[in-house]
Amino acid sequence: MSSGGSSDASGSDGGGDGRSESGAEAFDFATPATDQSFENALAKARDGVRLTVDDATELLATGTESSGIDPVRKEAVLEAADRRRAEEVGDEVTFVANLNNNVTTACNTGCLFCNFKDSAHAFEADSDVEHAGFTKTPAESREIVDDALDMGIYEVCSVSGLHPAFALNEEHHEILAAHDDPASEANYKPPEAYATDPGTYVEQMDAMSVGGVHLHSMTPEEAYHAARGTDWEYEAVYRELADAGLDSAPGTAAEILVDEVRDVICPGKIRTDDWVAAMEGAAAAGLDVTSTMMYGHVETVAHRAEHLKVIRDLQDRTGAITEFVPLSFIHQNTPLYRRGVVDSGPSRAEDELVVAVARLFLDNVDHVQASWVKSGDAHGLKLLNCGADDFMGTILSEEITSRAGGEYGEYRSFDDYVEMIAAIGRTPVERSTDYRTRRRIDPDDGPHGPQLGPRADGTPMLLDRSSGDGSGRDAAGTTPADADD
Ligand SMILES: C[S@@+](CC[C@H](N)C(=O)[O-])C[C@H]1O[C@@H](n2cnc3c(N)ncnc32)[C@H](O)[C@@H]1O
Ligand SMILES: Nc1c(NC[C@H](O)[C@H](O)[C@H](O)CO)[nH]c(=O)[nH]c1=O
Numbered sequence: 001m002s003s004g005g006s007s008d009a010s011g012s013d014g015g016g017d018g019r020s021e022s023g024a025e026a027f028d029f030a031t032p033a034t035d036q037s038f039e040n041a042l043a044k045a046r047d048g049v050r051l052t053v054d055d056a057t058e059l060l061a062t063g064t065e066s067s068g069i070d071p072v073r074k075e076a077v078l079e080a081a082d083r084r085r086a087e088e089v090g091d092e093v094t095f096v097a098n099l100n101n102n103v104t105t106a107c108n109t110g111c112l113f114c115n116f117k118d119s120a121h122a123f124e125a126d127s128d129v130e131h132a133g134f135t136k137t138p139a140e141s142r143e144i145v146d147d148a149l150d151m152g153i154y155e156v157c158s159v160s161g162l163h164p165a166f167a168l169n170e171e172h173h174e175i176l177a178a179h180d181d182p183a184s185e186a187n188y189k190p191p192e193a194y195a196t197d198p199g200t201y202v203e204q205m206d207a208m209s210v211g212g213v214h215l216h217s218m219t220p221e222e223a224y225h226a227a228r229g230t231d232w233e234y235e236a237v238y239r240e241l242a243d244a245g246l247d248s249a250p251g252t253a254a255e256i257l258v259d260e261v262r263d264v265i266c267p268g269k270i271r272t273d274d275w276v277a278a279m280e281g282a283a284a285a286g287l288d289v290t291s292t293m294m295y296g297h298v299e300t301v302a303h304r305a306e307h308l309k310v311i312r313d314l315q316d317r318t319g320a321i322t323e324f325v326p327l328s329f330i331h332q333n334t335p336l337y338r339r340g341v342v343d344s345g346p347s348r349a350e351d352e353l354v355v356a357v358a359r360l361f362l363d364n365v366d367h368v369q370a371s372w373v374k375s376g377d378a379h380g381l382k383l384l385n386c387g388a389d390d391f392m393g394t395i396l397s398e399e400i401t402s403r404a405g406g407e408y409g410e411y412r413s414f415d416d417y418v419e420m421i422a423a424i425g426r427t428p429v430e431r432s433t434d435y436r437t438r439r440r441i442d443p444d445d446g447p448h449g450p451q452l453g454p455r456a457d458g459t460p461m462l463l464d465r466s467s468g469d470g471s472g473r474d475a476a477g478t479t480p481a482d483a484d485d
């Protein structure tokens with residue numbers, strides 16, 4: 001068996017943006033060979049039989065016996081997934097009125113796929129290192145969320161760098177400061193060392209949880225940071241955050257949940273077991289969680305399949321996962337690309353197969369997201385015909401993809417959403433973060449605006465460009481001109 005590595009998978013039907021073999025070869029990742037045949041795996045998928053890791057590997061590779069994606073087989077996988085989507089969730093395409101309010105870009109974790117972060121020492125009070133990042137105080141976060149509530153948002157999504165001055169609460173500050181060498185032993189420096197104090201995690205949650213907004217924050221990596229240097233259980237940490245206003249947790253920091261891949265792309269991050277433990281802790285604290293996979297760098301298709309199994313097992317145990325979010329690796333400005341470890345991100349064919357196989361494999365996760373931030377409008381809409389049923393959110397401000405070199409914008413109006421979704425013959429639906437509240441939208445009854453948020457009254461969201469937020473951007477984080485793809 002020769003192929004199946006993600007590098008191979010960009011071949012014949014990939015739009016010409018394939019990666020080199022260097023990533024996979026440099027790290028000696030075995031190319032997958034399975035005991036399953038593509039045909040058998042496809043038959044199981046069509047019949048609704050629960051798939052194995054080998055099945056998923058065959059489907060993702062359109063067969064491991066030859067290299068490159070076979071376009072005819074790919075269409076068969078996409079068709080099976082699209083049919084499964086129609087059976088399970090019907091023709092609705094959901095999206096949420098949301099704002100991204102990321103608190104800080106300061107981070108020393110050093111993930112090689114990430115250009116969101118800035119080295120934390122550049123944020124120190126006596127530093128003269130130039131950087132384009134930001135740290136917001138709790139008061140600044142509150143003002144930004146409060147303004148966005150007036151625009152009708154339902155959710156604020158907040159993911160941040162692991163700022164060394166971040167602690168869960170005052171007690172955590174004391175524990176961290178008591179280390180002999182807090183910086184090297186616990187990745188901790190006191191807030192006084194920095195130009196801007198981000199406050200504690202509890203203070204940020206309390207600040208962002210304003211006016212009944214749904215607060216979606218604290219990834220497993222952030223939860224680890226909020227417990228570092230202590231023996232606190234994840235459940236207890238998430239309970240305290242929930243008491244301060246947290247409603248659900250994003251399942252990012254997942255990347256590829258196979259440690260040999262994590263060793264290459266994010267050696268400073270928590271391992272797979274710890275990520276799972278954090279998600280279980282969030283679920284035990286009563287929070288919903290999302291799940292993600294960032295793919296298309298050095299991993300093989302077999303790693304992707306193993307990752308999906310970790311997610312499915314977690315969902316079997318918790319039932320807390322509301323959606324699966326495939327995150328297509330944006331390569332342009334990242335260390336992985338600059339150091340020549342990868343030549344590009346995944347091909348479009350790979351994006352389609354990941355969405356489709358996620359729909360077929362994750363039989364216990366209802367919703368699969370297509371990301372226009374990562375893929376652009378046209379390809380994002382195509383992904384809605386490959387098994388996806390959610391089209392993310394209005395976002396209003398996006399920093400992770402844009403800093404990595406993504407070019408597809410960071411704001412989406414309701415009218416844009418309704419027009420695009422209606423154009424592919426599906427029904428546009430405004431949703432809550434947990435998908436339990438949904439509002440079908442009549443495309444002919446515009447103009448359209450959010451109605452589910454605490455202050456939403458159907459008025460179209462208008463971008464407020466007047467107030468500053470400490471990040472050097474306007475309150476909505478973008479301008480109408482930026483928003484064009
Ligand atoms: C930037 S981190 C912020 C939260 C926190 N520091 C963490 O790692 O969980 C959030 C997620 O963004 C995604 N991400 C970062 N850089 C990316 C890139 N270049 N392409 C696609 N996704 C990326 C990763 O999945 C990462 O876990
Ligand atoms: N896919 C991306 C998301 N997805 C998050 C959603 O917008 C929303 O927060 C979630 O569905 C929970 O309701 N967010 C990003 O910032 N970037 C993405 O690529």
Ligand SMILES: N[C@@H](Cc1ccc(O)cc1)C(=O)O
Binds near residue numbers: 249251292
């Ligand atoms: N999609 C994640 C959040 C996220 C944030 C930023 C990203 O670049 C990607 C994903 C969630 O909703 O749980």
Ligand code: SF4
Binds near residue numbers: 116162
């Ligand atoms: S992905 Fe998160 S933890 Fe890793 S460097 Fe970026 S901000 Fe830091």
